[in-house]
Amino acid sequence: MAYNQTIMLTQYHVQIISDALADCFSPRALSAIATANNHQDRLSGQFGHNEYHVDNNAFKQSYDYIEEQRTLTVASLKANDAESAWFAFGRLTHTAHDFYAHSNYIDLWLSRFDGATPSAPTEIDPVDSTLLNHPNLHSGKVYYPLELFYFIKPLRRFVLSYIPRDSHAWMNLDSPEQGFKFDYAMQAAIKRTKIEFDKTTLGFSEEMCRLFLDK
Numbered sequence: 001m002a003y004n005q006t007i008m009l010t011q012y013h014v015q016i017i018s019d020a021l022a023d024c025f026s027p028r029a030l031s032a033i034a035t036a037n038n039h040q041d042r043l044s045g046q047f048g049h050n051e052y053h054v055d056n057n058a059f060k061q062s063y064d065y066i067e068e069q070r071t072l073t074v075a076s077l078k079a080n081d082a083e084s085a086w087f088a089f090g091r092l093t094h095t096a097h098d099f100y101a102h103s104n105y106i107d108l109w110l111s112r113f114d115g116a117t118p119s120a121p122t123e124i125d126p127v128d129s130t131l132l133n134h135p136n137l138h139s140g141k142v143y144y145p146l147e148l149f150y151f152i153k154p155l156r157r158f159v160l161s162y163i164p165r166d167s168h169a170w171m172n173l174d175s176p177e178q179g180f181k182f183d184y185a186m187q188a189a190i191k192r193t194k195i196e197f198d199k200t201t202l203g204f205s206e207e208m209c210r211l212f213l214d215k
């Protein structure tokens with residue numbers, strides 16, 4: 001189905017979570033986090049939920065959503081409900097990943113090299129405060145219905161010639177097909193996931209750690 005390809009594919013979200021967190025969590029916890037992360041891209045999560053995917057310049061809503069899910073993670077652990085905590089943290093990581101795939105953060109970071117060969121993707125700083133507050137930071141607008149036809153490969157070039165440059169279709173870094181910038185989006189998302197993990201677990205009691213990490 002066409003809409004399935006308007007998103008960072010399941011396999012990349014799973015890979016980011018695994019690369020960032022496999023050493024921290026039990027396989028069962030990691031799997032629950034990955035499942036909740038991917039569930040954000042379900043059909044009903046695609047419409048009216050800019051905050052899940054940082055679409056349409058919904059930065060404030062997306063940052064608020066991350067904090068809401070962090071609060072829920074902590075509250076669930078205090079209620080001895082590890083599964084709800086994993087699901088909330090999985091939803092949190094989805095928004096954190098999509099920030100790099102759907103905004104021009106990577107472009108802004110690369111533009112600092114001004115035509116010279118940029119540093120390797122592993123060198124990217126995912127939370128550079130100058131870039132996070134950059135006046136030109138923006139995310140892709142989803143122009144329905146035209147956006148949907150972008151994902152039918154034979155129509156892609158046709159659609160791109162009509163759809164504005166500030167669209168999700170032009171801006172997304174959802175898969176390796178988008179070129180070398182995809183690797184930067186992946187590395188930024190891996191680092192950001194670790195940062196969100198540290199931020200979320202800061203101040204956890206021993207019991208909360210045991211419950212959350214499940215080992």
Ligand SMILES: [Zn+2]
Pocket residue numbers: 007008040041052053094098
């Ligand atoms: Zn998404």
